[in-house]
Amino acid sequence: MESTGVRTERPTDGVLLITLDRPRKRNAIDGAMSRAVAAALDDLDADPTLAVGVLTGAGGTFCSGMDLRAFLDGDAPEVPGRGFGGLTQAPPAKPLIAAVEGFALAGGCELVLACDLVVASSEAVFGLPEVGIGLIAGSGGLLRLPHRVPRAVATELALTGDRFSAVDAHGWGLVNRLVDPGSAVSAATELAERIARNAPLALAATKRMLAAADLPVDEAWARQEAELVAIKATGDAQEGARAFAEKRAPRWSGR
Known part of the structure:
Protein backbone atom coordinates (compact mmCIF):
# COMPACT_ATOMS: atom_id res chain seq x y z
CA MET A 1 0.00 0.00 0.00
CA GLU A 2 3.04 2.29 0.13
CA SER A 3 2.23 3.93 -3.25
CA THR A 4 -1.17 4.96 -1.91
CA GLY A 5 0.29 6.98 0.97
CA VAL A 6 -0.55 4.29 3.52
CA ARG A 7 1.78 1.71 5.10
CA THR A 8 0.78 -1.36 7.09
CA GLU A 9 2.88 -3.57 9.31
CA ARG A 10 2.52 -5.98 12.20
CA PRO A 11 4.73 -4.75 15.05
CA THR A 12 3.65 -7.57 17.34
CA ASP A 13 1.32 -10.56 17.39
CA GLY A 14 -2.32 -9.62 16.91
CA VAL A 15 -1.70 -5.95 16.10
CA LEU A 16 -1.98 -4.18 12.74
CA LEU A 17 -0.26 -0.78 12.50
CA ILE A 18 -1.71 1.50 9.80
CA THR A 19 0.41 4.57 9.01
CA LEU A 20 -0.76 7.56 6.99
CA ASP A 21 2.40 8.29 5.03
CA ARG A 22 2.31 11.57 3.12
CA PRO A 23 4.46 13.66 5.46
CA ARG A 24 5.09 16.38 2.86
CA LYS A 25 1.32 16.90 2.76
CA ARG A 26 1.02 16.54 6.54
CA ASN A 27 -0.80 13.28 5.80
CA ALA A 28 -3.74 15.08 4.20
CA ILE A 29 -6.26 12.52 2.97
CA ASP A 30 -6.98 11.96 -0.70
CA GLY A 31 -9.00 9.26 -2.43
CA ALA A 32 -6.18 6.75 -2.74
CA MET A 33 -5.35 7.00 0.95
CA SER A 34 -9.00 6.58 1.91
CA ARG A 35 -9.32 3.44 -0.17
CA ALA A 36 -6.07 2.06 1.25
CA VAL A 37 -7.20 2.66 4.85
CA ALA A 38 -10.54 0.99 4.09
CA ALA A 39 -8.69 -2.01 2.64
CA ALA A 40 -6.44 -2.22 5.70
CA LEU A 41 -9.44 -2.14 8.02
CA ASP A 42 -11.11 -4.86 5.96
CA ASP A 43 -7.96 -6.95 6.43
CA LEU A 44 -8.00 -6.23 10.16
CA ASP A 45 -11.55 -7.52 10.50
CA ALA A 46 -11.09 -10.51 8.18
CA ASP A 47 -7.79 -11.84 9.53
CA PRO A 48 -8.33 -14.12 12.57
CA THR A 49 -4.71 -13.59 13.65
CA LEU A 50 -5.34 -9.86 14.14
CA ALA A 51 -7.18 -8.48 17.18
CA VAL A 52 -6.46 -4.73 17.32
CA GLY A 53 -5.54 -1.93 14.92
CA VAL A 54 -3.40 1.15 15.55
CA LEU A 55 -3.79 4.19 13.28
CA THR A 56 -1.04 6.82 13.15
CA GLY A 57 0.66 9.34 10.87
CA ALA A 58 4.24 9.61 9.62
CA GLY A 59 6.60 12.55 9.96
CA GLY A 60 5.43 13.87 13.30
CA THR A 61 1.88 14.69 12.18
CA PHE A 62 -1.20 12.55 12.57
CA CYS A 63 -3.39 14.07 9.84
CA SER A 64 -4.18 17.63 8.70
CA GLY A 65 -7.55 16.63 7.25
CA MET A 66 -8.74 16.53 3.65
CA ASP A 67 -6.32 17.18 0.80
CA LEU A 68 -8.02 20.35 -0.47
CA ARG A 69 -6.03 20.47 -3.70
CA ALA A 70 -7.02 16.91 -4.55
CA PHE A 71 -10.62 17.70 -3.61
CA LEU A 72 -10.67 20.69 -5.98
CA ASP A 73 -9.39 18.36 -8.70
CA GLY A 74 -12.41 16.10 -8.14
CA ASP A 75 -10.66 13.47 -6.01
CA ALA A 76 -13.13 12.73 -3.20
CA PRO A 77 -11.57 11.50 0.06
CA GLU A 78 -14.57 9.32 0.96
CA VAL A 79 -15.12 5.62 0.35
CA PRO A 80 -18.75 4.60 -0.28
CA GLY A 81 -20.08 2.95 2.84
CA ARG A 82 -16.91 3.70 4.82
CA GLY A 83 -16.80 7.50 4.78
CA PHE A 84 -13.91 9.94 5.04
CA GLY A 85 -10.50 8.32 5.23
CA GLY A 86 -12.12 4.92 4.73
CA LEU A 87 -13.07 4.98 8.41
CA THR A 88 -15.45 7.61 9.77
CA GLN A 89 -18.76 6.17 8.59
CA ALA A 90 -18.02 2.53 9.32
CA PRO A 91 -15.22 1.85 11.83
CA PRO A 92 -13.90 -1.71 12.03
CA ALA A 93 -15.57 -4.35 14.17
CA LYS A 94 -12.28 -4.84 16.03
CA PRO A 95 -10.82 -2.21 18.39
CA LEU A 96 -8.88 0.65 16.80
CA ILE A 97 -6.43 2.91 18.64
CA ALA A 98 -5.31 6.34 17.39
CA ALA A 99 -1.62 7.09 18.06
CA VAL A 100 -1.35 10.86 17.68
CA GLU A 101 1.75 12.97 17.23
CA GLY A 102 1.55 16.60 16.12
CA PHE A 103 -1.62 17.89 14.47
CA ALA A 104 -4.95 16.08 14.18
CA LEU A 105 -7.12 18.76 12.60
CA ALA A 106 -10.44 18.85 10.73
CA GLY A 107 -10.84 15.43 9.08
CA GLY A 108 -7.78 14.27 11.00
CA CYS A 109 -9.57 14.98 14.26
CA GLU A 110 -12.63 13.17 12.92
CA LEU A 111 -10.46 10.11 12.24
CA VAL A 112 -9.31 10.22 15.86
CA LEU A 113 -12.90 10.47 17.08
CA ALA A 114 -13.80 7.39 15.01
CA CYS A 115 -11.20 5.35 16.91
CA ASP A 116 -12.05 3.54 20.14
CA LEU A 117 -9.03 4.69 22.17
CA VAL A 118 -6.54 7.53 21.83
CA VAL A 119 -2.87 7.65 22.79
CA ALA A 120 -1.39 11.10 22.22
CA SER A 121 1.87 12.97 22.58
CA SER A 122 1.73 15.73 25.15
CA GLU A 123 2.47 18.13 22.28
CA ALA A 124 -0.36 16.90 20.03
CA VAL A 125 -3.00 19.41 18.91
CA PHE A 126 -6.59 18.71 17.89
CA GLY A 127 -9.36 20.78 16.35
CA LEU A 128 -12.46 20.98 14.16
CA PRO A 129 -11.87 24.32 12.38
CA GLU A 130 -14.34 23.81 9.51
CA VAL A 131 -16.66 26.65 10.54
CA GLY A 132 -13.83 29.09 9.85
CA ILE A 133 -13.89 28.22 6.13
CA GLY A 134 -17.64 28.01 5.76
CA LEU A 135 -18.03 24.25 6.26
CA ILE A 136 -19.04 21.86 9.02
CA ALA A 137 -17.23 18.84 10.42
CA GLY A 138 -19.33 16.48 8.32
CA SER A 139 -17.56 13.17 8.86
CA GLY A 140 -18.94 12.36 12.28
CA GLY A 141 -16.98 14.88 14.32
CA LEU A 142 -20.04 16.82 15.46
CA LEU A 143 -21.83 13.58 16.30
CA ARG A 144 -18.99 11.98 18.24
CA LEU A 145 -17.33 14.90 20.04
CA PRO A 146 -20.23 15.47 22.51
CA HIS A 147 -19.90 11.82 23.55
CA ARG A 148 -16.13 12.07 24.10
CA VAL A 149 -15.83 15.38 25.99
CA PRO A 150 -18.29 17.33 28.16
CA ARG A 151 -21.14 18.66 26.01
CA ALA A 152 -20.51 22.30 26.90
CA VAL A 153 -16.86 21.89 25.92
CA ALA A 154 -17.82 20.16 22.66
CA THR A 155 -20.24 22.97 21.83
CA GLU A 156 -17.62 25.66 22.36
CA LEU A 157 -14.97 23.82 20.36
CA ALA A 158 -17.35 23.15 17.47
CA LEU A 159 -18.70 26.71 17.30
CA THR A 160 -15.37 28.51 17.67
CA GLY A 161 -13.28 26.07 15.64
CA ASP A 162 -10.53 26.57 18.23
CA ARG A 163 -7.68 24.11 18.53
CA PHE A 164 -7.23 22.24 21.78
CA SER A 165 -4.24 20.53 23.33
CA ALA A 166 -3.68 16.88 24.11
CA VAL A 167 -3.29 17.87 27.76
CA ASP A 168 -6.81 19.36 27.76
CA ALA A 169 -8.15 16.40 25.77
CA HIS A 170 -6.70 14.04 28.36
CA GLY A 171 -8.34 16.00 31.13
CA TRP A 172 -11.71 15.79 29.37
CA GLY A 173 -11.35 12.05 28.81
CA LEU A 174 -10.85 12.03 25.03
CA VAL A 175 -7.20 10.94 25.30
CA ASN A 176 -6.63 7.70 27.21
CA ARG A 177 -2.83 7.89 27.45
CA LEU A 178 -0.77 11.08 27.43
CA VAL A 179 2.83 10.24 26.55
CA ASP A 180 6.15 11.88 25.76
CA PRO A 181 6.62 13.26 22.24
CA GLY A 182 7.73 10.56 19.82
CA SER A 183 6.35 7.66 21.86
CA ALA A 184 2.68 7.58 20.82
CA VAL A 185 3.06 4.55 18.52
CA SER A 186 5.03 2.50 21.02
CA ALA A 187 2.58 3.31 23.81
CA ALA A 188 -0.41 2.56 21.57
CA THR A 189 1.16 -0.73 20.51
CA GLU A 190 1.69 -1.68 24.15
CA LEU A 191 -1.97 -0.90 24.87
CA ALA A 192 -3.00 -2.88 21.78
CA GLU A 193 -0.97 -5.87 23.00
CA ARG A 194 -2.86 -5.82 26.30
CA ILE A 195 -6.16 -5.84 24.44
CA ALA A 196 -5.02 -8.52 21.96
CA ARG A 197 -4.48 -11.01 24.80
CA ASN A 198 -8.24 -11.26 25.23
CA ALA A 199 -10.73 -13.41 23.33
Missing part, protein backbone atom coordinates in the same frame (compact mmCIF):
# COMPACT_ATOMS: atom_id res chain seq x y z
CA PRO A 200 -11.35 -11.94 19.84
CA LEU A 201 -15.07 -12.74 19.70
CA ALA A 202 -15.54 -11.26 23.16
CA LEU A 203 -13.67 -8.11 22.12
CA ALA A 204 -15.91 -7.63 19.09
CA ALA A 205 -19.07 -8.23 21.13
CA THR A 206 -17.86 -5.82 23.83
CA LYS A 207 -17.27 -3.12 21.20
CA ARG A 208 -20.78 -3.64 19.83
CA MET A 209 -22.28 -3.32 23.30
CA LEU A 210 -20.34 -0.16 24.06
CA ALA A 211 -21.78 1.32 20.87
CA ALA A 212 -25.27 0.35 22.06
CA ALA A 213 -24.92 2.11 25.41
CA ASP A 214 -27.09 5.07 24.31
CA LEU A 215 -29.99 2.95 23.07
CA PRO A 216 -33.27 2.91 25.03
CA VAL A 217 -32.84 0.79 28.15
CA ASP A 218 -35.09 -2.08 27.08
CA GLU A 219 -33.45 -2.32 23.66
CA ALA A 220 -29.95 -2.15 25.14
CA TRP A 221 -30.67 -4.93 27.64
CA ALA A 222 -32.26 -7.10 24.96
CA ARG A 223 -29.19 -6.66 22.78
CA GLN A 224 -26.93 -7.46 25.74
CA GLU A 225 -28.85 -10.68 26.38
CA ALA A 226 -28.51 -11.72 22.74
CA GLU A 227 -24.77 -11.01 22.78
CA LEU A 228 -24.34 -12.94 26.02
CA VAL A 229 -26.22 -16.00 24.77
CA ALA A 230 -24.16 -16.02 21.58
CA ILE A 231 -20.80 -15.57 23.31
CA LYS A 232 -21.53 -18.29 25.89
CA ALA A 233 -22.01 -20.75 23.04
CA THR A 234 -18.53 -20.17 21.59
CA GLY A 235 -15.57 -22.45 21.94
CA ASP A 236 -13.56 -19.51 23.24
CA ALA A 237 -15.90 -19.16 26.22
CA GLN A 238 -15.28 -22.81 27.07
CA GLU A 239 -11.55 -22.36 26.55
CA GLY A 240 -11.48 -19.30 28.80
CA ALA A 241 -13.15 -21.14 31.66
CA ARG A 242 -10.94 -24.19 31.16
CA ALA A 243 -7.75 -22.12 31.07
CA PHE A 244 -8.76 -20.29 34.24
CA ALA A 245 -9.43 -23.56 36.04
CA GLU A 246 -6.14 -25.03 34.82
CA LYS A 247 -4.22 -21.85 35.67
CA ARG A 248 -2.75 -21.39 32.21
CA ALA A 249 -2.94 -18.88 29.40
CA PRO A 250 -5.95 -19.41 27.11
CA ARG A 251 -5.51 -20.47 23.50
CA TRP A 252 -8.16 -18.56 21.56
CA SER A 253 -9.55 -20.03 18.34
CA GLY A 254 -11.91 -17.21 17.37
CA ARG A 255 -14.79 -19.69 17.24
Whole structure:
Protein backbone atom coordinates (compact mmCIF):
# COMPACT_ATOMS: atom_id res chain seq x y z
CA MET A 1 0.00 0.00 0.00
CA GLU A 2 3.04 2.29 0.13
CA SER A 3 2.23 3.93 -3.25
CA THR A 4 -1.17 4.96 -1.91
CA GLY A 5 0.29 6.98 0.97
CA VAL A 6 -0.55 4.29 3.52
CA ARG A 7 1.78 1.71 5.10
CA THR A 8 0.78 -1.36 7.09
CA GLU A 9 2.88 -3.57 9.31
CA ARG A 10 2.52 -5.98 12.20
CA PRO A 11 4.73 -4.75 15.05
CA THR A 12 3.65 -7.57 17.34
CA ASP A 13 1.32 -10.56 17.39
CA GLY A 14 -2.32 -9.62 16.91
CA VAL A 15 -1.70 -5.95 16.10
CA LEU A 16 -1.98 -4.18 12.74
CA LEU A 17 -0.26 -0.78 12.50
CA ILE A 18 -1.71 1.50 9.80
CA THR A 19 0.41 4.57 9.01
CA LEU A 20 -0.76 7.56 6.99
CA ASP A 21 2.40 8.29 5.03
CA ARG A 22 2.31 11.57 3.12
CA PRO A 23 4.46 13.66 5.46
CA ARG A 24 5.09 16.38 2.86
CA LYS A 25 1.32 16.90 2.76
CA ARG A 26 1.02 16.54 6.54
CA ASN A 27 -0.80 13.28 5.80
CA ALA A 28 -3.74 15.08 4.20
CA ILE A 29 -6.26 12.52 2.97
CA ASP A 30 -6.98 11.96 -0.70
CA GLY A 31 -9.00 9.26 -2.43
CA ALA A 32 -6.18 6.75 -2.74
CA MET A 33 -5.35 7.00 0.95
CA SER A 34 -9.00 6.58 1.91
CA ARG A 35 -9.32 3.44 -0.17
CA ALA A 36 -6.07 2.06 1.25
CA VAL A 37 -7.20 2.66 4.85
CA ALA A 38 -10.54 0.99 4.09
CA ALA A 39 -8.69 -2.01 2.64
CA ALA A 40 -6.44 -2.22 5.70
CA LEU A 41 -9.44 -2.14 8.02
CA ASP A 42 -11.11 -4.86 5.96
CA ASP A 43 -7.96 -6.95 6.43
CA LEU A 44 -8.00 -6.23 10.16
CA ASP A 45 -11.55 -7.52 10.50
CA ALA A 46 -11.09 -10.51 8.18
CA ASP A 47 -7.79 -11.84 9.53
CA PRO A 48 -8.33 -14.12 12.57
CA THR A 49 -4.71 -13.59 13.65
CA LEU A 50 -5.34 -9.86 14.14
CA ALA A 51 -7.18 -8.48 17.18
CA VAL A 52 -6.46 -4.73 17.32
CA GLY A 53 -5.54 -1.93 14.92
CA VAL A 54 -3.40 1.15 15.55
CA LEU A 55 -3.79 4.19 13.28
CA THR A 56 -1.04 6.82 13.15
CA GLY A 57 0.66 9.34 10.87
CA ALA A 58 4.24 9.61 9.62
CA GLY A 59 6.60 12.55 9.96
CA GLY A 60 5.43 13.87 13.30
CA THR A 61 1.88 14.69 12.18
CA PHE A 62 -1.20 12.55 12.57
CA CYS A 63 -3.39 14.07 9.84
CA SER A 64 -4.18 17.63 8.70
CA GLY A 65 -7.55 16.63 7.25
CA MET A 66 -8.74 16.53 3.65
CA ASP A 67 -6.32 17.18 0.80
CA LEU A 68 -8.02 20.35 -0.47
CA ARG A 69 -6.03 20.47 -3.70
CA ALA A 70 -7.02 16.91 -4.55
CA PHE A 71 -10.62 17.70 -3.61
CA LEU A 72 -10.67 20.69 -5.98
CA ASP A 73 -9.39 18.36 -8.70
CA GLY A 74 -12.41 16.10 -8.14
CA ASP A 75 -10.66 13.47 -6.01
CA ALA A 76 -13.13 12.73 -3.20
CA PRO A 77 -11.57 11.50 0.06
CA GLU A 78 -14.57 9.32 0.96
CA VAL A 79 -15.12 5.62 0.35
CA PRO A 80 -18.75 4.60 -0.28
CA GLY A 81 -20.08 2.95 2.84
CA ARG A 82 -16.91 3.70 4.82
CA GLY A 83 -16.80 7.50 4.78
CA PHE A 84 -13.91 9.94 5.04
CA GLY A 85 -10.50 8.32 5.23
CA GLY A 86 -12.12 4.92 4.73
CA LEU A 87 -13.07 4.98 8.41
CA THR A 88 -15.45 7.61 9.77
CA GLN A 89 -18.76 6.17 8.59
CA ALA A 90 -18.02 2.53 9.32
CA PRO A 91 -15.22 1.85 11.83
CA PRO A 92 -13.90 -1.71 12.03
CA ALA A 93 -15.57 -4.35 14.17
CA LYS A 94 -12.28 -4.84 16.03
CA PRO A 95 -10.82 -2.21 18.39
CA LEU A 96 -8.88 0.65 16.80
CA ILE A 97 -6.43 2.91 18.64
CA ALA A 98 -5.31 6.34 17.39
CA ALA A 99 -1.62 7.09 18.06
CA VAL A 100 -1.35 10.86 17.68
CA GLU A 101 1.75 12.97 17.23
CA GLY A 102 1.55 16.60 16.12
CA PHE A 103 -1.62 17.89 14.47
CA ALA A 104 -4.95 16.08 14.18
CA LEU A 105 -7.12 18.76 12.60
CA ALA A 106 -10.44 18.85 10.73
CA GLY A 107 -10.84 15.43 9.08
CA GLY A 108 -7.78 14.27 11.00
CA CYS A 109 -9.57 14.98 14.26
CA GLU A 110 -12.63 13.17 12.92
CA LEU A 111 -10.46 10.11 12.24
CA VAL A 112 -9.31 10.22 15.86
CA LEU A 113 -12.90 10.47 17.08
CA ALA A 114 -13.80 7.39 15.01
CA CYS A 115 -11.20 5.35 16.91
CA ASP A 116 -12.05 3.54 20.14
CA LEU A 117 -9.03 4.69 22.17
CA VAL A 118 -6.54 7.53 21.83
CA VAL A 119 -2.87 7.65 22.79
CA ALA A 120 -1.39 11.10 22.22
CA SER A 121 1.87 12.97 22.58
CA SER A 122 1.73 15.73 25.15
CA GLU A 123 2.47 18.13 22.28
CA ALA A 124 -0.36 16.90 20.03
CA VAL A 125 -3.00 19.41 18.91
CA PHE A 126 -6.59 18.71 17.89
CA GLY A 127 -9.36 20.78 16.35
CA LEU A 128 -12.46 20.98 14.16
CA PRO A 129 -11.87 24.32 12.38
CA GLU A 130 -14.34 23.81 9.51
CA VAL A 131 -16.66 26.65 10.54
CA GLY A 132 -13.83 29.09 9.85
CA ILE A 133 -13.89 28.22 6.13
CA GLY A 134 -17.64 28.01 5.76
CA LEU A 135 -18.03 24.25 6.26
CA ILE A 136 -19.04 21.86 9.02
CA ALA A 137 -17.23 18.84 10.42
CA GLY A 138 -19.33 16.48 8.32
CA SER A 139 -17.56 13.17 8.86
CA GLY A 140 -18.94 12.36 12.28
CA GLY A 141 -16.98 14.88 14.32
CA LEU A 142 -20.04 16.82 15.46
CA LEU A 143 -21.83 13.58 16.30
CA ARG A 144 -18.99 11.98 18.24
CA LEU A 145 -17.33 14.90 20.04
CA PRO A 146 -20.23 15.47 22.51
CA HIS A 147 -19.90 11.82 23.55
CA ARG A 148 -16.13 12.07 24.10
CA VAL A 149 -15.83 15.38 25.99
CA PRO A 150 -18.29 17.33 28.16
CA ARG A 151 -21.14 18.66 26.01
CA ALA A 152 -20.51 22.30 26.90
CA VAL A 153 -16.86 21.89 25.92
CA ALA A 154 -17.82 20.16 22.66
CA THR A 155 -20.24 22.97 21.83
CA GLU A 156 -17.62 25.66 22.36
CA LEU A 157 -14.97 23.82 20.36
CA ALA A 158 -17.35 23.15 17.47
CA LEU A 159 -18.70 26.71 17.30
CA THR A 160 -15.37 28.51 17.67
CA GLY A 161 -13.28 26.07 15.64
CA ASP A 162 -10.53 26.57 18.23
CA ARG A 163 -7.68 24.11 18.53
CA PHE A 164 -7.23 22.24 21.78
CA SER A 165 -4.24 20.53 23.33
CA ALA A 166 -3.68 16.88 24.11
CA VAL A 167 -3.29 17.87 27.76
CA ASP A 168 -6.81 19.36 27.76
CA ALA A 169 -8.15 16.40 25.77
CA HIS A 170 -6.70 14.04 28.36
CA GLY A 171 -8.34 16.00 31.13
CA TRP A 172 -11.71 15.79 29.37
CA GLY A 173 -11.35 12.05 28.81
CA LEU A 174 -10.85 12.03 25.03
CA VAL A 175 -7.20 10.94 25.30
CA ASN A 176 -6.63 7.70 27.21
CA ARG A 177 -2.83 7.89 27.45
CA LEU A 178 -0.77 11.08 27.43
CA VAL A 179 2.83 10.24 26.55
CA ASP A 180 6.15 11.88 25.76
CA PRO A 181 6.62 13.26 22.24
CA GLY A 182 7.73 10.56 19.82
CA SER A 183 6.35 7.66 21.86
CA ALA A 184 2.68 7.58 20.82
CA VAL A 185 3.06 4.55 18.52
CA SER A 186 5.03 2.50 21.02
CA ALA A 187 2.58 3.31 23.81
CA ALA A 188 -0.41 2.56 21.57
CA THR A 189 1.16 -0.73 20.51
CA GLU A 190 1.69 -1.68 24.15
CA LEU A 191 -1.97 -0.90 24.87
CA ALA A 192 -3.00 -2.88 21.78
CA GLU A 193 -0.97 -5.87 23.00
CA ARG A 194 -2.86 -5.82 26.30
CA ILE A 195 -6.16 -5.84 24.44
CA ALA A 196 -5.02 -8.52 21.96
CA ARG A 197 -4.48 -11.01 24.80
CA ASN A 198 -8.24 -11.26 25.23
CA ALA A 199 -10.73 -13.41 23.33
CA PRO A 200 -11.35 -11.94 19.84
CA LEU A 201 -15.07 -12.74 19.70
CA ALA A 202 -15.54 -11.26 23.16
CA LEU A 203 -13.67 -8.11 22.12
CA ALA A 204 -15.91 -7.63 19.09
CA ALA A 205 -19.07 -8.23 21.13
CA THR A 206 -17.86 -5.82 23.83
CA LYS A 207 -17.27 -3.12 21.20
CA ARG A 208 -20.78 -3.64 19.83
CA MET A 209 -22.28 -3.32 23.30
CA LEU A 210 -20.34 -0.16 24.06
CA ALA A 211 -21.78 1.32 20.87
CA ALA A 212 -25.27 0.35 22.06
CA ALA A 213 -24.92 2.11 25.41
CA ASP A 214 -27.09 5.07 24.31
CA LEU A 215 -29.99 2.95 23.07
CA PRO A 216 -33.27 2.91 25.03
CA VAL A 217 -32.84 0.79 28.15
CA ASP A 218 -35.09 -2.08 27.08
CA GLU A 219 -33.45 -2.32 23.66
CA ALA A 220 -29.95 -2.15 25.14
CA TRP A 221 -30.67 -4.93 27.64
CA ALA A 222 -32.26 -7.10 24.96
CA ARG A 223 -29.19 -6.66 22.78
CA GLN A 224 -26.93 -7.46 25.74
CA GLU A 225 -28.85 -10.68 26.38
CA ALA A 226 -28.51 -11.72 22.74
CA GLU A 227 -24.77 -11.01 22.78
CA LEU A 228 -24.34 -12.94 26.02
CA VAL A 229 -26.22 -16.00 24.77
CA ALA A 230 -24.16 -16.02 21.58
CA ILE A 231 -20.80 -15.57 23.31
CA LYS A 232 -21.53 -18.29 25.89
CA ALA A 233 -22.01 -20.75 23.04
CA THR A 234 -18.53 -20.17 21.59
CA GLY A 235 -15.57 -22.45 21.94
CA ASP A 236 -13.56 -19.51 23.24
CA ALA A 237 -15.90 -19.16 26.22
CA GLN A 238 -15.28 -22.81 27.07
CA GLU A 239 -11.55 -22.36 26.55
CA GLY A 240 -11.48 -19.30 28.80
CA ALA A 241 -13.15 -21.14 31.66
CA ARG A 242 -10.94 -24.19 31.16
CA ALA A 243 -7.75 -22.12 31.07
CA PHE A 244 -8.76 -20.29 34.24
CA ALA A 245 -9.43 -23.56 36.04
CA GLU A 246 -6.14 -25.03 34.82
CA LYS A 247 -4.22 -21.85 35.67
CA ARG A 248 -2.75 -21.39 32.21
CA ALA A 249 -2.94 -18.88 29.40
CA PRO A 250 -5.95 -19.41 27.11
CA ARG A 251 -5.51 -20.47 23.50
CA TRP A 252 -8.16 -18.56 21.56
CA SER A 253 -9.55 -20.03 18.34
CA GLY A 254 -11.91 -17.21 17.37
CA ARG A 255 -14.79 -19.69 17.24
